[in-house]
Amino acid sequence: MATLHAAYALLSLAPLLVVSDPPVVYTQPEQVHLSYPGVPGSMVVTWTTFNSTDSLVEYSPWGGRLFDESAQGSATLFVDSGSEKRKMYIHRVTLSDLKPGSRYVYHCGSEMGWSDMFWFKPLDHTSTSPSFALYGDLGNENPQSLARLQKETQTGILDAILHIGDFAYDMHEDNARVGDEFMRQIQSIAAYVPYMTCPGNHEATYNFSNYRNRFSMPGQSESLWYSWNIGPAHIISLSTEVYFYLEYGQELLFRQYEWLKRDLEEANKPESRAARPWIITMGHRPMYCSDDDQDDCTTFDSFIRRGRNDTKPPAPGLEDLFYLHGVDLELWAHEHTYERLWPVYGDKVYNGSTEDPYTNPKAPVHIITGSAGCRERTDKFNPNPKDWSAFRSTDYGYTHMQVVNRTHVYLGQVSDDQSGKVIDSIWIVKEKHGYDAWL
Numbered sequence: 541m542a543t544l545h546a547a548y549a550l551l552s553l554a555p556l557l558v559v560s561d562p563p564v565v566y567t568q569p570e571q572v573h574l575s576y577p578g579v580p581g582s583m584v585v586t587w588t589t590f591n592s593t594d595s596l597v598e599y600s601p602w603g604g605r606l607f608d609e610s611a612q613g614s615a616t617l618f619v620d621s622g623s624e625k626r627k628m629y630i631h632r633v634t635l636s637d638l639k640p641g642s643r644y645v646y647h648c649g650s651e652m653g654w655s656d657m658f659w660f661k662p663l664d665h666t667s668t669s670p671s672f673a674l675y676g677d678l679g680n681e682n683p684q685s686l687a688r689l690q691k692e693t694q695t696g697i698l699d700a701i702l703h704i705g706d707f708a709y710d711m712h713e714d715n716a717r718v719g720d721e722f723m724r725q726i727q728s729i730a731a732y733v734p735y736m737t738c739p740g741n742h743e744a745t746y747n748f749s750n751y752r753n754r755f756s757m758p759g760q761s762e763s764l765w766y767s768w769n770i771g772p773a774h775i776i777s778l779s780t781e782v783y784f785y786l787e788y789g790q791e792l793l794f795r796q797y798e799w800l801k802r803d804l805e806e807a808n809k810p811e812s813r814a815a816r817p818w819i820i821t822m823g824h825r826p827m828y829c830s831d832d833d834q835d836d837c838t839t840f841d842s843f844i845r846r847g848r849n850d851t852k853p854p855a856p857g858l859e860d861l862f863y864l865h866g867v868d869l870e871l872w873a874h875e876h877t878y879e880r881l882w883p884v885y886g887d888k889v890y891n892g893s894t895e896d897p898y899t900n901p902k903a904p905v906h907i908i909t910g911s912a913g914c915r916e917r918t919d920k921f922n923p924n925p926k927d928w929s930a931f932r933s934t935d936y937g938y939t940h941m942q943v944v945n946r947t948h949v950y951l952g953q954v955s956d957d958q959s960g961k962v963i964d965s966i967w968i969v970k971e972k973h974g975y976d977a978w979l
């Protein structure tokens with residue numbers, strides 16, 4: 541009887557026993573992800589701990605003696621701006637002199653806790669035909685494409701992933717716990733291939749602080765805008781949000797524009813363009829789209845396309861800048877749909893020819909890919925798209941891109957709704973690049 545009595549006593553205590561959170565090892569690394577700093581043979585590993593620890597990565601070529609090499613980095617304290625002012629340490633370690641051709645295995649952390657073991661393929665001069673998955677608008681809730689991306693990443697067919705803005709929905713929510721959970725969810729892809737990002741409108745809260753603190757993109761702009769080279773491509777990532785959140789500093793818009801101009805001039809120097817003929821941009825909000833919402837891209841005077849004249853001085857848009865500098869391909873998201881455009885400039889179509897519109901196109905090609913999956917579901921299309929709209933889909937999914945060589949780029953849209961079927965694909969073929977290619 542005594543035992544039964546004791547059991548009842550324990551049962552009655554049960555509600556009291558579960559009121560506190562389970563114990564957490566605050567020195568355990570989590571949210572591991574990679575990014576490419578743009579220097580061949582190097583890779584940045586970024587992760588989070590909730591107490592201060594060392595920042596170490598131990599690694600070795602696949603098949604060699606484990607963890608023969610090690611590299612040290614540093615951590616920054618990120619204090620979220622929510623009511624709890626939650627603290628976390630963001631660790632960054634750069635690996636360099638990685639040998640081409642072999643995979644590496646690694647773990648990260650410190651003597652106070654190590655992550656699981658992951659692997660990656662270094663990016664370097666041997667990455668001549670790089671393959672990418674690209675998408676925007678992937679959230680914690682309803683992340684429909686994530687499973688397919690996990691499997692594709694782990695089969696080793698991707699060199700990098702481009703996430704074109706809008707993460708987690710939203711990283712700052714629940715005192716940034718939503719951000720933590722998102723970064724844990726994408727570890728299954730982002731710990732294996734460089735996860736290259738740009739900010740979207742869902743990152744805006746507290747002046748993009750979750751975005752700026754959690755990612756480690758190249759350059760000195762806190763991941764807001766930067767460029768990098770891979771194989772025959774120069775890839776430019778930018779913030780379209782500087783056109784909309786003027787309260788965080790109108791000067792950011794002008795600073796980015798000046799940076800873009802200089803970067804494009806540099807990328808167009810004959811020796812640069814000879815080495816990397818393809819110039820590809822990625823930014824969250826498109827300048828064209830045929831969705832039926834009232835977003836910027838549905839208007840003729842899109843801020844992104846034409847700039848703003850309600851600022852002092854007026855803010856230039858991006859269409860002319862990109863056209864004049866011979867940008868080949870512009871990747872966007874934000875609309876929760878997929879849309880491919882015929883080559884377009886100034887609201888007019890400039891096909892290479894009617895039979896082969898993407899062979900020697902006379903204007904940049906735009907792809908909008910914002911249907912990876914999030915709690916806002918997918919968007920609807922306007923029933924009467926303009927002439928520049930070539931293909932549209934409201935299926936969940938993402939895009940494959942391969943920069944095959946100097947003349948050929950492949951793009952294909954993977955529908956997750958249709959079990960991975962490629963529902964749209966094109967080859968962009970260019971014998972000539974740069975502004976002169978339009979003439």
Ligand SMILES: *[C@@H]1O[C@H](CO)[C@@H](O)[C@H](O)[C@H]1NC(C)=O
Nearest residue numbers: 566567590591592626627628
């Ligand atoms: C470790 O982190 C927890 C959670 O943020 C915090 O409560 C605790 O004070 C930290 N301990 C040290 C030694 O910093």
Ligand SMILES: *[C@@H]1O[C@H](CO)[C@@H](O)[C@H](O)[C@H]1NC(C)=O
Nearest residue numbers: 747748752762787788789792
């Ligand atoms: C927002 O962040 C950017 C990037 O760090 C900074 O340049 C800008 O001054 C910040 N704006 C405000 C209002 O704090």
Ligand SMILES: *[C@@H]1O[C@H](CO)[C@@H](O)[C@H](O)[C@H]1NC(C)=O
Nearest residue numbers: 841842843846847848849850
């Ligand atoms: C200013 O921009 C608005 C909308 O972007 C446009 O309708 C208007 O024509 C422009 N005004 C001038 C003077 O350019």
Ligand SMILES: *[C@@H]1O[C@H](CO)[C@@H](O)[C@H](O)[C@H]1NC(C)=O
Nearest residue numbers: 882889891893894895896897
């Ligand atoms: C561009 O090419 C496509 C495909 O051949 C065609 O349907 C479309 O009408 C062309 N547009 C123009 C303006 O020539």
Ligand SMILES: *[C@@H]1O[C@H](CO)[C@@H](O)[C@H](O)[C@H]1NC(C)=O
Nearest residue numbers: 944945946947948949950967
């Ligand atoms: C570039 O790739 C395309 C598509 O695979 C191929 O047809 C073409 O011959 C390649 N060009 C060169 C110079 O290798």
Ligand SMILES: [Fe+2]
Nearest residue numbers: 706740741874
């Ligand atoms: Fe968005």
